[in-house]
Structure formats: C-alpha cells, structure tokens
Amino acid sequence: MRNIWTIAKREYDNYFNSPLAYVVAFSILLPMGIYFSLIMFVSSQQAMMGGPAPESSPINWLFVFLMIFLSPALTMRLLSDEARMGTLELLLTAPIRDFELVAGKWLGAFMFVLGLAALTLVFPLIINNYVTPGIDWMVILSSYLGMILVCGALLALGTGISAIFTNQFAAFFMTLGLFFFLWFMVSLPASYLQQGGDVLNYLSLSTHFSQSMNNGTINLGDIVYYLSLIALGLFTGTTAVEIRRWR
Amino acid sequence: MIKVSGLTKDYGARRAIHNLSFDAQQGEIVGFLGPNGAGKTTTMRILTGYMPPTDGEAIVAGYDVVEESLEVRKRVGYLPETVPLYTDMVVFDYLKFMGELRKIPNVNARVDEVLDMVGLIDRADGYIGNLSKGMRQRIGLAQALLHRPEVLILDEPTIGLDPGQVVEVRGLIREIGKERTVLLSTHLLNEAQNICDRVLIINNGKIVAEDTTENLQARLIGAERVVIRVRGEADELAKTVKLVKGVQGVETKSDGSVEFEFSSGKDLRPEVAKQVINSGYDLIELRPLGMSLEEIFLELTGSDTKKK
Numbered sequence: 001m002r003n004i005w006t007i008a009k010r011e012y013d014n015y016f017n018s019p020l021a022y023v024v025a026f027s028i029l030l031p032m033g034i035y036f037s038l039i040m041f042v043s044s045q046q047a048m049m050g051g052p053a054p055e056s057s058p059i060n061w062l063f064v065f066l067m068i069f070l071s072p073a074l075t076m077r078l079l080s081d082e083a084r085m086g087t088l089e090l091l092l093t094a095p096i097r098d099f100e101l102v103a104g105k106w107l108g109a110f111m112f113v114l115g116l117a118a119l120t121l122v123f124p125l126i127i128n129n130y131v132t133p134g135i136d137w138m139v140i141l142s143s144y145l146g147m148i149l150v151c152g153a154l155l156a157l158g159t160g161i162s163a164i165f166t167n168q169f170a171a172f173f174m175t176l177g178l179f180f181f182l183w184f185m186v187s188l189p190a191s192y193l194q195q196g197g198d199v200l201n202y203l204s205l206s207t208h209f210s211q212s213m214n215n216g217t218i219n220l221g222d223i224v225y226y227l228s229l230i231a232l233g234l235f236t237g238t239t240a241v242e243i244r245r246w247r
Numbered sequence: 248m249i250k251v252s253g254l255t256k257d258y259g260a261r262r263a264i265h266n267l268s269f270d271a272q273q274g275e276i277v278g279f280l281g282p283n284g285a286g287k288t289t290t291m292r293i294l295t296g297y298m299p300p301t302d303g304e305a306i307v308a309g310y311d312v313v314e315e316s317l318e319v320r321k322r323v324g325y326l327p328e329t330v331p332l333y334t335d336m337v338v339f340d341y342l343k344f345m346g347e348l349r350k351i352p353n354v355n356a357r358v359d360e361v362l363d364m365v366g367l368i369d370r371a372d373g374y375i376g377n378l379s380k381g382m383r384q385r386i387g388l389a390q391a392l393l394h395r396p397e398v399l400i401l402d403e404p405t406i407g408l409d410p411g412q413v414v415e416v417r418g419l420i421r422e423i424g425k426e427r428t429v430l431l432s433t434h435l436l437n438e439a440q441n442i443c444d445r446v447l448i449i450n451n452g453k454i455v456a457e458d459t460t461e462n463l464q465a466r467l468i469g470a471e472r473v474v475i476r477v478r479g480e481a482d483e484l485a486k487t488v489k490l491v492k493g494v495q496g497v498e499t500k501s502d503g504s505v506e507f508e509f510s511s512g513k514d515l516r517p518e519v520a521k522q523v524i525n526s527g528y529d530l531i532e533l534r535p536l537g538m539s540l541e542e543i544f545l546e547l548t549g550s551d552t553k554k555k
Contacts, residue, residue, distance in 0.1 A: 006347045017335050086331035090390070093295040093327075094348045095320040245298050247258075 003096040007104025012111045024070045053131045056124040057214045060143045072175035075158025077168040078105040102237035106159040113151045139216035146213025149226035156233025163240035248273045248428035253303035263289045264452040276424035278443030279432035286452040287432040295325040308397045324396035330387035334376035349394040361389040380407040401431040455547045476504040476532040487526045491518050
C-alpha cells in the first residue's frame with residue numbers, strides 16, 4: 001500500500017510540473033463557469049415568472065462530459081512515457097509489485113481529478129445561497145459520488161491503455177476512441193433490438209451517471225459497473241506491464 | 248552471492264544468452280567483458296529481476312530471481328546502461344522518491360550521504376535535465392547505492408565520465424567491492440584489468456573465458472616475454488642475454504632494446520639481470536611484456552581484426 005502511495009504522490013506532484021495539468025484544469029473549469037453563469041441568468045429570469053429553481057446537476061453532467069475528452073490527456077503518458085524514456089526499467093527493478101505501480105499511477109491521476117471536482121463544489125454552494133430553503137445536499141452527494149466513480153473508471157481505463165503503448169499519442173487516441181464508444185455508441189442499437197438491449201444499455205458509460213446518480217438515485221448496479229471498470233483498467237495495465245517484462 | 252546456472256534467454260527466435268553459468272562471491276568485483284550485443288545487458292536484466300529467463304536458474308543474495316523476485320530486488324542496486332532518469336525532476340526529489348520506494352529509513356539524510364559519495368551534493372537542488380551526461384551517470388550510481396545493496400549490478404558504470412571522474416568512480420566501486428558483491432559490465436579492457444578481481448569474457452551469449460586477469464594472461468601466453476634495455480649497443484646486449492641458460496627467442500628491436508622469453512614458471516629475469524650487469528652494462532629497463540587484455544580479448548572472441 002505504501003508503494004502505491006509513493007508512486008501516486010510523485011505522479012500527482014508531476015502534474016504541476018507540466019502545463020498539461022493547467023490546460024486540463026482550465027478547459028474544464030472555464031466552460032463550467034460559463035455554463036453555470038448562463039444557468040443562473042436564465043433561472044433568475046424565469047424565477048420572476050415563477051419558474052423552477054436552478055439545479056446543479058447539468059453542471060456536474062458537463063464536468064463528466066468534458067472528462068471524456070480531457071482525461072485521456074491526463075493518463076496518456078502515465079506508463080507509456082516511462083517505457084519510452086526507459087525509466088520503467090528502474091521501477092520494474094525496484095521492490096514493488098507491477099500492480100502497485102499501475103494502481104499508484106492511477107491514484108495519482110485520480111487525486112488530481114478529485115482536486116478539480118472539489119473546486120466545482122463552489123457552484124452548488126452559490127446556488128444554495130439563492131434558493132430557499134436551500135438545495136438538497138443528498139442529491140449533490142449522490143451526484144458527486146457518481147462524478148467521482150465515472151472519473152475513476154475513465155482514468156483506470158486510460159492508465160491501462162497507457163501501459164500497452166510506448167507512444168503517448170497512440171495511448172491518447174486509443175483511450176479517446178474507447179470512451180467515445182462507451183459513452184455515445186454502445187447503447188445506440190439498444191432501442192432497435194428485440195432482446196439484449198438492456199445489456200447494451202448497461203454497458204454504456206453515460207446511463208449509470210446521467211439517468212441515476214446525477215439525479216439522486218444510487219443503485220448498487222451503477223456502483224458495481226464503475227468499480228468493475230476500475231478493476232478492468234488496473235488489471236489491463238498490470239498485465240501489459242507483465243507482458244513488457246517477457247519481451 | 249550470485250549464482251547462475253544454465254541461464255538462457257530467447258528474444259523471439261534470437262537466442263541472446265546461451266546456457267550461461269557463473270558465480271560471484273561476497274567482497275568480489277566481477278567484470279563482465281564482451282563486445283556489443285554479447286548478452287551482457289540481458290544477463291544483468293535477468294539478475295535484477297527485470298525480466299525472467301527462458302531457461303535456467305539464477306540465485307542472487309540467496310533468493311531465486313523468478314520465484315522471489317521482490318526479495319532479490321530489495322537487495323540489488325542496479326545502474327542500467329542508458330541511466331534512465333526523470334529529467335523534469337529535481338535531483339534530491341528523484342533520489343528521495345527512489346529511496347521511498349525502497350523504504351529507506353531517514354531517507355533525507357541518506358540521500359545527502361550518497362550525493363556526497365558521488366560528489367554531487369552541490370547539485371541537489373538542480374533539475375536532472377540540466378545535468379551533463381557524466382553527472383547523470385553519477386546520479387544513477389547514487390540511486391543504485393541508496394539502499395546499501397548486498398549486490399551491485401552496474402552496466403557500463405564509467406561511460407561518459409571525464410578521466411578524473413573515471414578514477415573517482417572506479418575508486419568508489421573498489422571501495423564498495425570490499426564488502427559487497429559487484430558485477431559490472433564494460434567493454435573497456437583496462438577498466439576490467441583495473442578494478443575487477445575476476446573477469447568473465449562473454450561473446451555471442453556464451454562465456455568464453457573466466458579467470459583473474461593475471462591468470463588469463465598467463466594461461467594464454469604460456470611463455471613470458473621480457474624487454475630489456477641498456478645504455479649501449481643492442482646487438483652486443485643480445486649476445487650477452489643469449490648466454491643465460493633457458494632464454495629463448497632473443498630479438499633485437501629497432502629502438503635499441505632487446506626482447507627475450509622464457510617458459511612461464513621459472514622466472515629468469517634475475518639471472519639475466521646479473522649477467523648483463525656483470526658484463527659491465529648500465530641496466531635501464533627490464534620489464535615483462537605480457538599479452539594485454541586487448542589481445543586476449545580479441546584472441547578469445549575470435550574477432551577478425553586480430554593482430555599478428
């Protein structure tokens with residue numbers, strides 16, 4: 001466990017050494033801020049005519065949606081760059097397990113995203129100030145749990161793919177392609193199928209978040225879905241590192 | 248400390264090392280000598296637990312490199328050939344990170360200690376990316392020494408260093424080799440001669456010779472050749488030298504010296520010296536020629552560029 005933490009800590013610190021982390025933070029927080037202002041503006045207009053109170057769920061949805069495109073940039077070089085620079089040789093001859101290395105890399109990226117998610121808590125706090133009797137914090141809690149789980153799954157899959165490639169751009173596009181498929185495409189044929197549509201819906205990254213946790217319903221099935229994706233990503237990464245040893 | 252038997256490694260269809268067997272004791276510096284692509288790095292990577300062998304067994308510091316890889320890795324310090332480093336990290340932070348992975352107690356103090364050992368304490372706060380190749384080499388060495396390993400595996404440790412640093416690093420290795428086991432690879436033959444207690448010569452994945460540097464020389468030559476020089480005529484000197492019983496192959500050289508040889512085992516140098524001095528010459532030089540490690544190496548690896 002301590003090894004995972006050592007790796008994660010270095011990786012987390014390393015994000016702040018490169019402009020990439022700031023670019024990612026900027027590209028996520030700026031659209032969210034603009035979107036938030038728009039929502040607040042529209043609701044304030046509608047409120048005069050007795051419209052509904054502003055909600056934070058669309059903003060949280062935007063965070064997750066942007067993560068589909070930005071998280072591959074956070075994970076692409078995690079292990080591919082180590083392989084390219086040869087530093088993997090040092091890590092693989094240090095007394096740590098391959099799983100600890102991969103999990104540490106994932107945790108480092110995850111901590112960075114957790115920091116970003118924490119910054120977005122400012123939006124529900126502001127809404128809370130304008131709405132009486134305040135917003136439902138249980139819904140916010142459920143929504144943030146969902147956000148964290150989706151991001152954890154995205155980053156784990158990205159880490160796993162990064163371990164397969166030596167070139168970080170190959171890892172980036174492969175990861176992006178996979179997320180695109182899992183978010184937009186996998187559930188598309190579901191409505192045309194007589195049977196098995198449920199399975200495709202279950203595989204979709206978006207349904208477990210947009211249609212449940214983001215609205216305040218927590219199902220065990222949704223949590224299991226994201227946890228299994230995290231396990232799958234870390235397993236893929238560990239296996240890829242082990243295969244590297246044999247070559 | 249290191250015991251290798253029947254080690255074999257295939258990369259696809261290419262066999263990199265073939266049935267390699269050797270051992271190294273505690274307090275011994277063993278040199279791994281061979282041309283590029285001979286299998287030195289592959290062997291070292293197997294011994295450090297980086298990759299498993301295709302066949303055979305290797306025991307390092309009492310543990311099997313495949314079965315108990317983590318235990319081996321705890322006890323081995325490794326300097327890879329390319330000295331991979333995080334160029335965007337500060338020297339101190341990098342060594343601290345490696346130290347934390349190895350769970351070294353009091354890691355900050357230990358990092359200062361090894362930085363002092365390799366003479367880079369004043370660069371502790373600098374970025375690795377700004378260091379010269381020789382300095383990076385020494386950072387790599389510092390990293391390998393951090394956890395006071397029982398076994399030190401160094402892949403070409405002095406490459407890229409300037410002459411002064413080479414002397415320093417060799418001194419450091421010799422110091423470490425007094426109580427620990429050091430396996431180092433090199434293709435600099437004088438380096439092997441200089442710091443190694445024993446040399447393994449490897450070519451095409453096979454060990455072609457294994458002995459102390461002195462024995463290797465003696466074994467290959469069979470007879471010892473000596474050069475002698477006096478103030479005066481070489482031709483006259485040659486006649487005098489021939490008078491000593493057992494001296495063979497007397498040759499006069501153009502630079503005014505005389506070479507002769509005698510079968511190894513009975514050293515005739517004292518007799519020759521007496522004879523020369525008694526004949527009234529001023530003896531200036533009497534020196535064994537010995538085949539250089541370069542010649543032995545070329546002889547053993549069967550290189551085409553062989554002299555003679």
